[in-house]
Amino acid sequence: MPDTPSRANGERVLADLNALRAIGAYKTGVHRPTFSEPHAHSLEWLAGKLPEAGLTAAVDGIGNVLGTSPKEGPKLLAGSHLESQNYAGWLDGPLGVVYALEAARVLNPDPDVNGAVEVAAWCDEEGHFGHFLGSRSYVGAVTEADIDAARDRNGERTMREAIAAIGLAGRPRLRAVRGRHIGYLEAHIEQGDTLESGGLKIGIVTSIVGIWQYRIVFTGEQNHAGTTRMAIRKDAGLALARFCVAIDEAFPATCGPRTVWTTGRIALDPGAPSIIPGRAEMLFQIRDADAAVIERLEEKLRAMAAEASARGPCSVTVERLRTGAPAMMDASFQDAIETAAADCANGKSLRMPSGAGHDAQILATIMPSGMLFVPSIGGISHHWTENTADEDIVTGARVFVEACRKLLTR
């Protein structure tokens, strides 16, 4: 056994992350939506890198990349995602994939490490066509009919068309082999400012919040914006605005200390300046680590919609599109990350919940899972200005590789 064990190569990690940033570059970030040409290119890039870590690469029929090892002993699955939100950050996803690749490159050839790290890039974590379609496919929660039904956010393109366009149509989908992995580890940028503002380097995720998503539709009466008197209007857009404001006034009395809610999209129909909108729609999301809190808020939401409909002049319907139960991270994984952070980050770590959803919450349904965060500058996320200091990226990589080593050599 050598005196100094092999460890993460910071320059190699930064070079790989910058190589991925060049694929679909947009300003200092990337525009690499699911199944776009740059996204396909990034999957090929990863498949080409996996052999460096002694892994056999496969890209499956839903766009997951998996690297499997022939090495004896325990296997730890690690990864994240390669597609991005539109015009968004360079590290959201690729950081966890490159850390996993680095851990595999460092640990798999090491004769002192029993077992291997296997690497995954889960497709469409960012939800261009659904939610967590890649990791949910891997755990067996996506049917062919689900894929048949999936369309992009604008409803313009089917997922089948998009898969075919990058040459993956007809490929089998890879499924988890029960018992193969001791668990799943994922690294990600924090996407908030808790670590930065506390001078900390590593977040140890304790749980991942549940995300409930709703479509709220307001139905009024489409009419001419010049000839219809104010008194007789049934303006669906105004009803929507009132509802948004009412939510913001009502929720604080019912929510938990870390609950968040967001209206991310609004559409007025027909959306012309001289027409009173007859229909309006908003996508609304509630997140909390406690499902009971979300259930309480949903009840409030439905009561408010019923009241608004009864009051008029527009009717309001609430449809739940997505139910994402909160996920607990494995205690022994949290401990391994904490010990690694003590060794490689001067102990500057903090246990914290994740307010964002991650593939780890899907993997956690079939195996012990853990997550590690690195700081985000200014807490900025889902925007091309998202960034993390190079030094923090390298520290995170070292902690990640050591946590993998500890988990494999327990």
Added chain:
Amino acid sequence: MPDTPSRANGERVLADLNALRAIGAYKTGVHRPTFSEPHAHSLEWLAGKLPEAGLTAAVDGIGNVLGTSPKEGPKLLAGSHLESQNYAGWLDGPLGVVYALEAARVLNPDPDVNGAVEVAAWCDEEGHFGHFLGSRSYVGAVTEADIDAARDRNGERTMREAIAAIGLAGRPRLRAVRGRHIGYLEAHIEQGDTLESGGLKIGIVTSIVGIWQYRIVFTGEQNHAGTTRMAIRKDAGLALARFCVAIDEAFPATCGPRTVWTTGRIALDPGAPSIIPGRAEMLFQIRDADAAVIERLEEKLRAMAAEASARGPCSVTVERLRTGAPAMMDASFQDAIETAAADCANGKSLRMPSGAGHDAQILATIMPSGMLFVPSIGGISHHWTENTADEDIVTGARVFVEACRKLLTR
């Protein structure tokens, strides 16, 4: 002079309107946006009909159709528009064009009528590429640079491309010849329910409201919808919703009895369910027949934006996109319509302002102008269910033709 003068042929009018309804039919209405294939087809249809009225047809470089008469004597210009709002009604525009065509067919060959009716279909009254581009071009208020800059509502297609696509690129634009016309008469559906609810058949337009249009932009901070605490958010979408509600609360104290205001379009940027919108935009319109009222409301709007910006967390800017001064209809034109309605509609007419904008307000800047309304069933407008009873369409045609006769034979 024959005992019974020639008059409008109701069956011919209905047949023509139904022929136009078949061009770009959508349910019981039409989808015939400016420079679409069906719109181009409707222009050709009209150009083919004009010779029946002894008129020489021309389609100009901005998509206006004009029929000119070689007859001696006074000329009355009459018309409306052929394009529609998206998925909208069959009569909004075509009614006025077919009435003008019918008046020309009845009056131009009549040796007892001194002079002729000339027919116009003004392009893009519905504002797919601008506002009143066709009639404004005719009165000399549109430059080549304006056309260069015009794009469709989504900003996806230039007006030049659209004009070229239907084969009109490079054609000269027709301009009004000063002194040629004694004035302009336009018929239109009411687009409100005043006539219907009063059991009336003819609206005599006294003035056309001014339309002021604004882009109101909210700037906050784009961020992750899961990791950004409620307390530190700068949600531009929520700021917009609050502003819409605040307008609706503040305006009634400042507006006039017939003022209307409308938010017809809202866009959140980036518009994804998991992202707090960093920017939000609304198109806002105020209409009133009294410019002083609108000026007072604009002042209020700007004060509210300044207050909202000062209060934070988002900044608000108000940009005026369009200033449409109210237009007065000519008194002698109003009298001619009223007398014709006494003859042909048992006097069931009402003098009233128009809450909608019309090409007549543009023509009124260079010649005496008048407008006549027919009832709209249920007041529905800018929707494919818009309709008028056949009987009312025929009555309107008779009144229109008689009003033209009176104006030419004064």
